[in-house]
Amino acid sequence: MTSKKELDELLIDSSTPEQSKEEIQAYLDKKQAAYDALEASAEPVDRARLQLDVAEALIGSGRADESWEKARSALDTFIELEKWQDAVESCDVLYQSAQPASIVALAHGVWLSVTYPVDPTLTVNMLNYVIDETPGKADGAAIAAVTAHYVADVRAEADQHKSLTFLTKQLLANVAKEHSGVEDQDDLSLWMERLELLDPDVFLPRLSLVLGAIVPVDDWWFDRDTLREKIPQ
Numbered sequence: 001m002t003s004k005k006e007l008d009e010l011l012i013d014s015s016t017p018e019q020s021k022e023e024i025q026a027y028l029d030k031k032q033a034a035y036d037a038l039e040a041s042a043e044p045v046d047r048a049r050l051q052l053d054v055a056e057a058l059i060g061s062g063r064a065d066e067s068w069e070k071a072r073s074a075l076d077t078f079i080e081l082e083k084w085q086d087a088v089e090s091c092d093v094l095y096q097s098a099q100p101a102s103i104v105a106l107a108h109g110v111w112l113s114v115t116y117p118v119d120p121t122l123t124v125n126m127l128n129y130v131i132d133e134t135p136g137k138a139d140g141a142a143i144a145a146v147t148a149h150y151v152a153d154v155r156a157e158a159d160q161h162k163s164l165t166f167l168t169k170q171l172l173a174n175v176a177k178e179h180s181g182v183e184d185q186d187d188l189s190l191w192m193e194r195l196e197l198l199d200p201d202v203f204l205p206r207l208s209l210v211l212g213a214i215v216p217v218d219d220w221w222f223d224r225d226t227l228r229e230k231i232p233q
Contacts, residue, residue, distance in 0.1 A: 021061075028057035049079035049086060056093050058109065058205065064097040071097065075108075079222050082230060084116040103133065107214040108221060114147060114207065115224075117232060120155040124148045124168060130210070136178030139195060140210045145175040146197040147207050185230060 034049040057072035075090035077083075091109025095102045106129055113123040130144040149168035156164045176182035181190045196202045 013033060024057060024060040024099075026202075031057055034218050043080050045083055045086070048074040048081075048083075050108055052086070052090055055090075056096075059093065061097055064099065067097045068094060068099045074107075075140065075221070076078055079227075084112055085118045085122065088113045088116075088118050088122055092122070104215050104219070106130065106133070107211045111211055111224065112227075114204070115152065115228070115231065117155060120152050120164060121160070123151045123155070124164065124171075127151075128171065131175060136175070137180075139179075139206075140213075141175045142172075142179055142195055143203055143210055144195060145172040147202055148172075148194070149203065150200055150203075 031050055031053040031124030035047070035054055038047055038050065051070050052172065054076040055067040055074065058067035058070070071090050071093040074092070075087055078087035078090055088109050091105045091112065095109065106126065110126045110130060112118070113126045119150045127148040130149075131141045134141040134144065145168070149165065149172050152161070152164040154170045173182070173188060176188050176191050180191055182188050192198055195204075
């Protein structure tokens, strides 16, 4: 796995902006040195993971334009090797780089994270980005929120189920309030029924429509039909 948690902890633990910049630069130097030291025979997945670490650190260093190329290359490697969690993390970094196609990268990451059984926390994070990017009164935010809650409920292990579903319930309640002024549980249930958010066989295809509005059918970076055939049974 990549070291996103390690980099995030640097940002949290730093007492001043100057210290944070120094620590991120040190992290970047360490990861770049490790990447440069790789043997030609190194496993492609190891190379791609270090490349993604470098890409994420570049964002923290204010060099997001350089980050994009590295994260995009890493994504292709992870897709080819069927490393779905790493692929979603690549899309996360691409989105965080705030480049012209970052919203397209987000759509790819959401599709992968909902389609494949990756860490549900990562899936919830990706869907939360969609909520942030969507006007509060648009149905797309509601569809993303209910999908996040559904994924958390069916995928989270026992040790994370309670905390993650609590979070997604709050996401859903916040979206309902912004969308239609919903304030209590009874109104929330009626709102979900009215928007057809109770049945995953209904709202998951609607999520595909939301993603399709972001990425035209001919502009996807991978063949989704081919990847669907690789879904674990």
